[in-house]
Amino acid sequence: MKTKISIICFVMLLVSCHSSIDNGSGLVNNPIGEVEINTSDESFKVDFGYDDNIKSCMDQNVYPEAFAKLKTREDLINYYKTLIPGFQKGYSNESDFNEFAFVKVEYMLAQECYDDQCDSKTRNEVLQLVVNNQKEKYGPEILPSSTQRTGAFLMAVILVKERDHSIKFIDADTLQKALLCLNNDNWVHEDFSNLLVECSENFLRDSNILTK
Secondary structure (H helix, E strand, C coil), X not given: CHHHHHHHHHHHHHHHHHHHHHHHHECCCCCCCEEXXXXXXXXXXXXXXXXXXXXXXXXXXXXXXXXXXXXXXXXXHHHHHHCCCCCCECCXXXXXXXXXXXXXXHHHHHHHHHCXXXXXXXXXXXXXXXXXXXXXXXXXXXCCHHHHHHHHHHHHHHHHHCHHHHCCCCCHHHHHHXXXXXXXXXXXXXXXXXXXXXXXXXXXXHHHHHHC
16 A cells, blocks of 8 residues: 555656746746836837837747747747758748748847846856857848847847846946837947847857866
């Protein structure tokens, strides 16, 4: 009888642990609106709302089989690694599936990196990826304006969540501007994007030194 009770308890423990892991590993899919974050004696507004241009990208059903497989944060990061920033040049009537995919993934990664359960190591990994991609979103006749903004927003979300360390590398006004760029139908100009990239690279360089 004791053996039977022990087995039942062991099975219940396994089920409990499995459920906890499953519930904690799914994509967070939030925030979706404006939130406020207070960190390092500063206050920032982070607007996860987006305007019609980004909404039109988010609404596109691109690569449905690939997106259907994205169940965890790790899945999302690994899929982001496979995306190559090649975009249509100039104004075109053709749909740019690559831009749609970048917009969706970078927005979802911003939600993931904002989550308190996302650790600094993961944020740094994502920041390095978006920095590399952001550099390829500008050039002669290249106009992927929506993903220029989601890339800038993703960098800013990571930097604000790591504000205790990033405060040395980016000022509050620049960071605040980037945190509101999704719901503002203005392009993220290349000079501003380059500034965010530079701040992010300095942050990453210093983070790598600290962790060695």
